[in-house]
Structure formats: C-alpha cells, structure tokens
Amino acid sequence: xxxxxxxxxxxxxxxxxxxxxxxxxxxxxxxxxxxxxxxxxxxxxxxxxxxxxxxxxxxxxxxxxxxxxxxxxxxxxxxxxxxxxxxxxxxxxxxxxxxxxxxxxxxxxxxxxxxxxxxxxxxxxxxxxxxxxxxxxxxxxxxxxxxxxxxxxxxxxxxxxxxxxxxxxxxxxxxxxxxxxxxxxxxxxxxxxxxxxxxxxxxxxxxxxxxxxxxxxxxxxxxxxxxxxxxxxxxxxxxxxxxxxxxxxxxxxxxxxxx
Numbered sequence: 001x002x003x004x005x006x007x008x009x010x011x012x013x014x015x016x017x018x019x020x021x022x023x024x025x026x027x028x029x030x031x032x033x034x035x036x037x038x039x040x041x042x043x044x045x046x047x048x049x050x051x052x053x054x055x056x057x058x059x060x061x062x063x064x065x066x067x068x069x070x071x072x073x074x075x076x077x078x079x080x081x082x083x084x085x086x087x088x089x090x091x092x093x094x095x096x097x098x099x100x101x102x103x104x105x106x107x108x109x110x111x112x113x114x115x116x117x118x119x120x121x122x123x124x125x126x127x128x129x130x131x132x133x134x135x136x137x138x139x140x141x142x143x144x145x146x147x148x149x150x151x152x153x154x155x156x157x158x159x160x161x162x163x164x165x166x167x168x169x170x171x172x173x174x175x176x177x178x179x180x181x182x183x184x185x186x187x188x189x190x191x192x193x194x195x196x197x198x199x200x201x202x203x204x205x206x207x208x209x210x211x212x213x214x215x216x217x218x219x220x221x222x223x224x225x226x227x228x229x230x231x232x233x234x235x236x237x238x239x240x241x242x243x244x245x246x247x248x249x250x251x252x253x254x255x256x257x258x259x
Contacts, residue, residue, distance in 0.1 A: 001239075002078075002239055003066065003233060003234065003236070003237035003239065004234060004239065005027070005030050005031065005032055005083070005084070005134075005233075005237055005238060005240065006030060006032070006133075006254060007032075007033070008031075008032045008033070008073075009033045009034075009035070009079055009081070009083050009084070009208070009240070010024075010027050010032050010033070010034050010035065010043050010079075010082055010083065010085070010086065010109070010118070011034075011035045011037075011075050011076075011078075011079050011082045011083075011085050011086070012024040012034055012035070012036050012037070012086040012234070013037050013075070013087050013088045013115075013116070013119065013234030014037060014038060014039075014089045015034075015036040015037055015038060015044075015088065015128025015257075016039075016040060016044040016047040016049065016052065016067055016088070017038070017043055017047065017094075017189060018036070018038065018088070018188040018189055018190060018225060019088060019138055019150075019183060019186060019188060019225055019229075020037075020038075020088040020138070021036075021047050021187070021225070021230075022226050022228055022229030022231070022258070023086045023138070023227035023229045024036050024047070024051060024086075024226070024229075025050075025051060025054070025055075025089070025110065025226070025229055026035070026053050026229035026230050026232060026233035027075055027078045027084065027086075027232070027233055027236060028054070028055040028057045028059070028200075028225070028231055029054070029055055029233070031055075031057060031104065031111065032057060032083075032084065032236075033057050033058040033059075033060075033133055034051065034057065034058075034059055034060070035060040035061075035062060035075060035078045035079040035218055036048060036051070036060070036061055036062070036065065037058075037061070037063070037066060037071065037075055038063065038252040039063070039065050040063075040205065041054070044061050044063050045061065046093070047061075048061050049258045053060065054131065055233070056104040056108075058212045060078045060079065062074045062075045064120075064200070065196075066088075066089050066111075066115050067107075067110045067111040067114075067115045068206060069087065069118075072118055072119060072122070072181060075119075076122055077225070081123075081126050081130070082127075082134055083127070083130075083131050083133060083134065083205060084133075084134045084136075084235075084236045085119055085120065085123050085131065085133075085134075085135045085136070086136045086137075086138065086232060087115075087116035087119055087120070087135070087137040087138065087160075088133075088138040089111050089112055089116070090111070090190065091112060091140060091150075091152075091153040091157075092104070092107070092108045092152035092153050092156075094149040094150055094153075094194075094197065095105065095149060095151075096148075096149070097148060098173075100151070100152060104152060105152065105209025107153070108152035108153065108155065108156045109155075109156050109159070111156070112156035112157050112160065113115075113156040113159045113160045113163075114223040115256075116137055116175070117160065117163060117189055120135055120164070120167065120178070120239075123135075124167070124171065124176070126254045127171070127176045128171055128174040128176055131174055131175050132175050133174070133175070133176035133177070134176075134177055134235065134237075134240070135164075135176070135177065135178040135235040136162055136178075136179055136180070136181060136232050136236060137160060137179070137180045137181070138181050138183065138184060138228075138232075139157040139160060139161060139177070139180045139181065139182055139247075140153055140154070140157050140166050140183065140184070141181055141182045141183065141184035141241075141249060141251050141254075141255070142154045142248065143155065143157050144157050144163050144247065144255065145255065145259065146250070148194075151254070160180075161247065162214050163179055164178045164180060165174070165178075166243045167199060167247045168245035168246060169244075171188060171215040172244045172245075173197040174239050177235070177240060177241060177243060177244035178232075178244055178248075179243060179244060179245070179246045179248065180246070180247045181228060181231060181232060181235075181248055181250060182247050182248065182249045182250065182251070183223065183228055183235070183250045183251070184217075184249070184251035184252075184254065185214075185216070185217050185222045185223060185225075185251065185254075186222065186224070186225055186228055186250065186254070187221040187222040187223065187224060187225065188225055191213075191222065192206075194213075195209040195210050196209070196222050198212070200215070210222070216254065217251065217252040217253075217254050217255040218251075218252050219252030219253055219254075220252075221252065223250055223252060227250060228249060228250050230246075231248060232251060235248070252258035
C-alpha cells in the first residue's frame with residue numbers, strides 16, 4: 001500500500017535507537033524526510049547513516065534531550081513546518097511509590113508529558129493551517145493497565161493521553177490527527193534493561209527473565225520494533241485521516257479489557 005506521504009517531513013523524537021528509530025525507519029521507507037533526535041551523539045550519527053543507506057530521503061540530526069527546551073527549539077529550527085510529529089522518550093526507571101519525591105515526579109512529567117505537549121503546541125497551528133498533520137505519541141500499555149512500580153511513567157503518560165484526546169477533537173476537521181501507540185514487551189534495549197532488573201530481583205538469568213516475559217504475552221513472544229514502526233507509519237498515512245484520538249495497543253493481544 002502506498003501510504004501517500006512521500007515527500008512529507010517528520011520530526012521523530014528520541015529516535016537514535018529502539019522504538020523511535022523504528023518509526024523513523026518506517027516513515028523514511030515511505031519517502032518521508034525525517035529529522036531525528038537523541039541524547040547520544042554517536043548513536044544518533046550511526047542511526048542517520050543507517051537511514052540514508054536504506055532510503056533515498058533527507059535525514060537531519062538534532063542531538064540533545066527532548067525534555068530540554070533548547071533541544072526542542074533546535075528540532076523546530078531544523079524542521080520548522082513538519083507534517084508529522086512522533087513524540088517519544090525513554091520512560092522513568094521502575095521503583096517504589098514510597099521512594100519517589102517531588103523531584104522524581106517533576107522529572108517524569110517533564111520528560112513524558114510536558115515535553116511532548118510542548119512539541120505538539122509548537123506544530124499544531126501550522127498543521128491546521130496547511131490542512132494536513134499527523135501526530136503520534138508513543139506512550140505505554142501502562143496507561144490502560146497501571147502497575148505500581150511503573151507509577152511515574154503511568155502518571156505522566158496518562159496525563160499526555162488525556163490532553164491529546166481533548167486536542168484531537170478540535171483539529172480533526174482540518175485533517176490533523178492525534179493518536180497514541182501503547183507498546184508492551186517490545187524487544188528493545190529498554191526491554192533488555194527491564195529483563196536485567198527482573199533477573200536481579202528474582203535471582204534468575206536474563207535469558208530466564210525473557211522466557212518469563214514472553215509467557216505474559218498472549219502471542220507467546222516479544223514484539224518487534226518494526227511492528228510498532230509500521231503501525232506508526234500507517235497512522236501517519238493519508239489513509240488514516242479518519243482515525244484520531246485513539247490508543248492503539250501493541251501487546252500481542254494481551255490486554256484483557258474491551259476499551
């Protein structure tokens with residue numbers, strides 16, 4: 001299927017590796033010129049090289065932490081009128097509610113709620129004026145199935161989800177959509193860190209931790225980053241203009257609820 005977005009431009013936040021890179025790769029495959037971002041300058045340069053080797057598109061890099069205003073400003077200088085915005089950032093480390101002080105909560109909100117909202121605020125009016133816009137927020141399955149150790153992530157990402165839903169209704173008539181991807185157990189570096197944490201807590205090997213993780217997924221396996229990337233690309237497509245304000249779960253069919 002031709003997604004009808006060749007020649008468009010996109011900002012993909014936190015995209016030097018993992019889920020962000022998978023989204024940038026899928027969009028570039030469709031002919032979208034991408035501006036990518038990451039805190040590790042070397043990893044970001046390597047990611048850009050991989051994209052330009054695979055796809056005949058323009059790839060621009062902006063190093064830095066997306067939670068920092070200067071990084072967001074630099075992204076908007078590099079791509080001042082994006083057709084597509086993919087918000088992504090690493091989540092807070094799991095922990096205990098009793099250990100999270102105000103600084104921990106503020107850091108989580110800055111990284112996983114306020115930063116993506118600032119990016120949306122910066123690009124939304126231009127998308128409306130041009131009559132095309134696709135915004136995708138990568139959040140987490142924890143938005144719908146909260147777990148206490150993931151409280152920092154759940155709180156921040158649920159706030160983002162709520163604001164995004166409200167905004168989506170205001171801009172749908174201008175062919176601007178806002179949707180969320182809710183991944184669970186995708187085989188990325190972040191998942192490796194979770195496996196290592198689980199292994200240390202359960203006194204098992206990392207390989208055994210992966211087996212246990214897979215057993216919690218109805219599909220019996222971890223998801224692949226490119227599966228999320230492809231879902232992101234479709235939500236950014238010309239054909240997806242009638243899909244907005246939605247939370248698409250990528251969890252191997254594991255969610256027990258209806259809504």
